[in-house]
Ligand code: SF4
């Protein structure tokens with residue numbers, strides 16, 4: 001099983017200040033970074049987001065969900081095969097959209 005982590009950005013308003021999920025995770029699954037890098041200007045702190053990136057490292061302890069003060073972390077698990085199929089379907093949809 002592979003973790004699926006979705007962050008509700010309506011609830012996670014200031015990840016740079018909070019970072020509790022990132023700090024508590026023993027497997028270093030989360031990263032915090034800007035949504036876009038603007039040439040010639042400093043990134044606004046409001047444009048930073050937390051993401052679950054290294055999902056294959058997640059042990060499923062659930063600490064990120066427990067520690068989040070706003071309930072923004074949604075943690076689920078999918079079998080590897082199902083995940084691979086989902087990525088494939090998403091990729092096909094992206095390519096179709098690009099070619100239309
Ligand atoms: S469930 Fe545990 S290991 Fe997985 S992302 Fe959350 S804190 Fe990290």
Ligand code: SF4
Nearest residue numbers: 012018019020021068
């Ligand atoms: S703990 Fe919750 S509110 Fe804090 S940065 Fe993580 S997702 Fe956002």
